[in-house]
Every structure is written in structure tokens, then in C-alpha cells.
Amino acid sequence: MIEIKGLHKGFDGTPILKGIDAVFEPTITSLIIGQSGSGKTVFLKTMLGLHQPDSGIISFNGKSTADMSINEKRQLKQDIGMVFQGSALFDSLTVEENVMFPLKMFTKQSKEEMLERVNFVLNRVNLVNSNKKFPAELSGGMQKRVAIARAIVTKPKYLFCDEPNSGLDPRTAIVIDNLIQEITDEYKITTVINTHDMNSVMEIGEKIIFLKDGYKEWEGNSNDIFKTDNEAVVNFVYSSNLFKKVRKLYQDE
Amino acid sequence: MTYIKSIGAYAIMLTSVFRRPQKRQIFREAVFKEIDDLGIKSIGIVAFISFFIGGVVAIQTALNLEDPMIPKDLIGFATKRSMILEFSSTFVMVILAGKVGSYITSSIGAMRVSEQIDALEVMGINSLNYLVLPKIIATVLFYPFIVLLAMTLGIFGGWVAGVVTGLFEQQDYVSGIRIDFDPSLIQYSLIKSVVFAFLIATIPSYFGYYVKGGSLEVGRASTNAVVWTIVMIIISNYFLTQMLLS
Numbered sequence: 001m002i003e004i005k006g007l008h009k010g011f012d013g014t015p016i017l018k019g020i021d022a023v024f025e026p027t028i029t030s031l032i033i034g035q036s037g038s039g040k041t042v043f044l045k046t047m048l049g050l051h052q053p054d055s056g057i058i059s060f061n062g063k064s065t066a067d068m069s070i071n072e073k074r075q076l077k078q079d080i081g082m083v084f085q086g087s088a089l090f091d092s093l094t095v096e097e098n099v100m101f102p103l104k105m106f107t108k109q110s111k112e113e114m115l116e117r118v119n120f121v122l123n124r125v126n127l128v129n130s131n132k133k134f135p136a137e138l139s140g141g142m143q144k145r146v147a148i149a150r151a152i153v154t155k156p157k158y159l160f161c162d163e164p165n166s167g168l169d170p171r172t173a174i175v176i177d178n179l180i181q182e183i184t185d186e187y188k189i190t191t192v193i194n195t196h197d198m199n200s201v202m203e204i205g206e207k208i209i210f211l212k213d214g215y216k217e218w219e220g221n222s223n224d225i226f227k228t229d230n231e232a233v234v235n236f237v238y239s240s241n242l243f244k245k246v247r248k249l250y251q252d253e
Numbered sequence: 254m255t256y257i258k259s260i261g262a263y264a265i266m267l268t269s270v271f272r273r274p275q276k277r278q279i280f281r282e283a284v285f286k287e288i289d290d291l292g293i294k295s296i297g298i299v300a301f302i303s304f305f306i307g308g309v310v311a312i313q314t315a316l317n318l319e320d321p322m323i324p325k326d327l328i329g330f331a332t333k334r335s336m337i338l339e340f341s342s343t344f345v346m347v348i349l350a351g352k353v354g355s356y357i358t359s360s361i362g363a364m365r366v367s368e369q370i371d372a373l374e375v376m377g378i379n380s381l382n383y384l385v386l387p388k389i390i391a392t393v394l395f396y397p398f399i400v401l402l403a404m405t406l407g408i409f410g411g412w413v414a415g416v417v418t419g420l421f422e423q424q425d426y427v428s429g430i431r432i433d434f435d436p437s438l439i440q441y442s443l444i445k446s447v448v449f450a451f452l453i454a455t456i457p458s459y460f461g462y463y464v465k466g467g468s469l470e471v472g473r474a475s476t477n478a479v480v481w482t483i484v485m486i487i488i489s490n491y492f493l494t495q496m497l498l499s
């Protein structure tokens with residue numbers, strides 16, 4: 001479980017996160033939504049320790065990161081998997097080497113054991129026969145799969161995904177979303193996903209946090225979100241004409 | 254003010270770089286890969302330039318020696334001296350600063366803007382240590398050999414120039430090379446090359462690691478990195494020469 005209390009973060013005097021509280025629980029896929037520039041990526045990276053928070057508490061499993069020793073932090077990082085907005089695969093390594101990298105770095109497994117685990121996770125994300133390819137030779141959707149495979153190869157307790165389906169066609173996006181949700185459920189992971197994709201919200205929105213101007217504006221699930229009359233959420237959800245039409249039909253009934 | 258800040262940031266970077274590698278096996282592989290990328294792949298251009306510059310220095314000296322009172326073996330002597338003292342270390346290292354420096358900045362910068370460095374950090378890897386230390390070890394170990402190669406090929410280039418142009422006798426050239434042989438000068442050049450190798454590995458890494466923005470900024474950072482590496486080589490050359498030779 002991850003608990004966030006009063007999290008503030010700014011850059012060069014400009015506040016970006018202005019006091020956010022949130023709780024993320026195991027086996028649940030939590031979504032952070034909000035407009036571009038609302039601070040989703042900054043929020044995620046601050047939770048991960050890539051940005052130093054200005055104030056506030058971030059605790060993993062009841063222990064605040066501020067109170068952790070260097071060793072505890074290192075240990076925590078091995079329990080975290082992250083899928084970046086642009087996949088962030090290592091260009092100079094093949095698919096297999098990319099996924100094997102965290103194992104090579106942090107475990108004492110033999111080459112065979114590592115390969116077995118790598119093939120298992122690649123299989124799990126439905127990516128076979130691409131082991132020897134380089135990231136540049138893969139489509140965007142395949143790169144995302146490799147990134148997910150690399151993130152889960154060390155059996156993390158926490159999985160963070162920054163817009164895992166941006167730049168993908170709607171069908172592939174749903175496949176990736178469902179894959180993340182299945183993995184979350186199967187391995188009892190605490191998963192946090194950044195997205196601004198309404199399809200994801202409908203498909204996998206077990207818990208949704210809506211960010212606006214650095215505040216948590218709204219919290220709920222995928223059923224609530226279509227019923228709420230929070231103006232900012234309504235504007236966000238019904239920003240596309242398709243959804244506006246659906247809403248109108250719904251209200252006319 | 255910004256310069257002082259940058260120098261401070263560079264120094265802080267070095268403290269993260271000089272840590273014990275997290276996995277020795279991976280570190281060793283990385284060092285060999287960097288020796289290949291930063292060293293072996295530069296041998297061709299260094300050999301080519303050294304050979305021809307050696308030839309040109311010999312020809313220039315020969316053409317400027319019209320006074321019959323000046324002994325002909327001065328040609329070999331002058332070529333040897335300029336190759337060993339300045340060309341092989343300073344000049345060759347400036348060329349490597351351009352070639353290798355821009356490569357280092359753009360490869361690390363590309364990793365920064367595509368979040369690959371963040372990916373390393375999230376895994377719990379000290380990214381500076383992982384990316385920069387193998388480059389330092391590779392260049393500091395390997396560039397002295399490149400410098401020795403440049404000396405040898407430069408002097409050889411001068412000899413070949415004599416054979417081809419007929420401007421001077423080969424015996425004169427060879428005896429010129431033998432005059433006043435002083436191994437401490439070679440040592441001086443090698444010490445310089447180690448310092449320059451360190452600058453070539455670290456300054457471009459600094460520019461690449463802290464780049465912000467996209468590919469345009471990476472390009473701009475590469476140019477700045479090369480300029481600053483060359484400036485620092487020239488400045489430290491001045492001080493090293495004072496320290497080592499006077």
C-alpha cells in the first residue's frame with residue numbers, strides 16, 4: 001500500500017503539486033487522470049523518488065521514504081517496476097537484454113535461470129520471437145510490451161505506468177490496459193497508472209484520481225465518473241464530441 | 254556566476270561517478286565496450302592524421318632549411334620533437350575531443366531525454382557511476398597508447414615524406430631522430446594524455462547527463478561540450494607544460 005499525505009512539489013519557485021493526499025492499494029489498478037500539464041508525471045516521479053518532494057509524506061507499506069536508510073531505499077527500488085511514457089528501453093540492448101538487465105544487475109541467478117524468467121515474462125506480455133531484436137526495430141505497442149515485461153521481471157510489489165497506451169491505436173491500447181490489470185490482479189501488485197485516455201478509464205478504472213492545477217479535484221471509480229456533477233471532471237470527461245453525444249442521449253432518455 | 258555553478262555541478266557529478274560499481278561483471282563488460290567505442294574506433298583517424306602531419310612537418314622543415322651551415326639531421330630532430338611534445342598529445346586529443354566528445358554527449362543526452370536515465374535510477378542503479386566511470390577508465394587506460402601510436406606514425410610519416418619527395422636523405426633523418434633522445438619527454442606527453450583523456454570522458458558526460466529538453470537541445474549540448482572540452486584541454490596543457498617542463 002502507498003500513502004501520500006500533503007505532497008507539495010514545485011520547480012524554480014513554480015508550484016506544480018499543491019498538497020495531494022492519496023492511497024493506493026494492492027491488487028487495484030488506480031488511475032491518475034487530468035489534462036496535459038496537470039502534473040501527473042511529476043506526481044508519479046515524485047512518488048518514485050526521481051524528484052525530491054518539497055514537503056509531504058510518501059510512505060510504502062507504512063514506512064515513510066523520508067525515514068528510510070539508503071539500504072531500505074535501495075531495497076524499495078527493487079520492489080518497484082516502472083513503465084515510462086516513451087518506454088525508455090535501452091537502445092543499445094536487445095529485447096532480451098533489456099528485460100534481463102534488472103536481473104543481471106540485482107540477482108545472482110545463473111544465465112539459464114535468468115533466461116527462463118525473461119522468456120516467461122515476454123510470453124506473459126504476448127511477445128514471442130522478438131528476443132534478439134533491438135527496440136528501434138519494434139512497433140510502439142511492442143516496445144510498450146517490452147517495457148512492461150522489464151518492469152515486472154523482478155516481481156515488483158508496486159507498478160507505475162506513465163501513459164502506457166499513449167500513441168497506440170485504440171485496440172492495442174485496450175489490450176495493454178487489460179494486460180496491466182490482469183498482471184496487477186494476478187501478482188497482487190499495487191498499480192498506479194497515469195492516463196488521459198477515457199477508454200482506459202472505462203475499461204480499468206477501479207479507482208480514479210482526477211488532478212487539476214496541482215490539486216486532487218475528485219476521486220471515485222469508473223461508474224461514479226459518468227454521474228458526478230463536478231464541473232471540472234465533467235468538462236474533462238465530456239471534452240470529446242462523441243462523449244458529449246452519448247451524454248445527451250443518456251440524459252434524453 | 255553560471256560558470257561557477259557549472260564547475261560546482263561538475264564536481265558534484267564526479268563524487269557520484271567515483272563510487273564502487275554495483276556489479277563487477279557488468280562494469281567489466283562496460284569498460285571493454287567503451288574501449289572499443291571510444292578508443293579502438295578512433296585509431297583509424299588518429300593514424301591517418303599523424304602519418305600525414307608527420308610528413309608535412311618534415312617537408313616544411315626541409316624546405317625552410319636553406320642555410321647549408323645547418324645540419325640536415327635537424328629535419329628528423331624537429332619532426333621527432335614536435336610529434337612527441339605537442340602533436341601526439343595535445344593535437345590528437347583535441348581531435349578526439351571533437352570525435353569522441355560529441356559521441357559521448359549525444360549518447361548520454363539521448364538517454365536523458367528518452368527517460369532511459371530515469372529508468373536506471375528507478376531500478377536503483379547509480380546512473381552516473383554506471384554510465385561515466387567505464388568511460389573514464391577506458392579513455393585513461395587506452396589514450397596513452399593512442400598517443401604512442403601517433404608519435405610513432407608521425408615520425409614514420411616524416412621518413413616516408415623524405416623517401417617520396419627526395420628533399421632529404423634517410424640517414425640524416427634517422428640520425429636526427431637519434432639525437433638527444435630523452436625518454437622523459439615521452440613521459441611528459443603520456444602524463445598529459447591521461448589528464449586530457451579524463452577531460453574528454455567527463456566534460457561531455459556532464460553536458461549530456463544534465464541536458465534538458467529534446468533532440469535539439471542534445472545537439473546544442475554536443476557542440477558546447479566539444480568547445481568546452483577543447484578549451485579545457487588547451488588551458489590545462491598550458492599549466493601542465495609549466496609544471497612538468499620548467
Ligand SMILES: Nc1ncnc2c1ncn2[C@@H]1O[C@H](COP(=O)(O)OP(=O)(O)OP(=O)(O)O)[C@@H](O)[C@H]1O
Pocket residue numbers: 011016034035036037038039040041042043196
Ligand atoms: N523537471 C521539470 N522542471 C521544471 N518544470 C517541470 C519539470 N517537469 C515538469 N515540469 C512542469 O510541471 C508541469 C506538469 O508537468 P507534467 O509532465 O507532470 O504534466 P502531465 O500531467 O504529465 O502532462 P502530459 O499528460 O502531457 O504528460 C508542467 O507545467 C511542466 O512544465
Ligand SMILES: [Mg+2]
Pocket residue numbers: 040041042085162194
Ligand atoms: Mg506526463
